[in-house]
Amino acid sequence: AAFNKGEAWLEELREYLSENKKCVRKFVEEKLPMVRVVPSQATYLLWLDCGNVTEDGGKLTDFIREDSGLYLTKGGTYGACGKKFIRLNPACPRERLMDGLERLEQSVRRFMENPS
DSSP, rough: HHHHHHHHHHHHHHHHHHHHHHHHHHHHHHHHHHHEEEEOSSSSSSEEEEETTTTTTTHHHHHHHHHOOOOOGGGEEEEETTTTEEEEEESHHHHHHHHHHHHHHHHHHHEEEEOO
């Protein structure tokens, strides 16, 4: 069914994911200007450059998880070049995405208050 009749569904999904990525970019630009969303074209996953927040994205991701319950991926998992990054998966309902972004903002700000 997916091969024969799934094209419309797939196009709708692509558009939805594209809009979610735009929401993340806009949110981060407005609420977390110290973080930079890395442009992506080949995937729906987003890399967040947190180098202005910390040199250790793993420490930040651990803090975010403990502080807010939000699960993000440590960029260092993918090699030393990713150490200052975290990876965000925006493939979810928009309401859930916005909730996660608000929790992300609060946790990043709390982390910056006490980065030890």
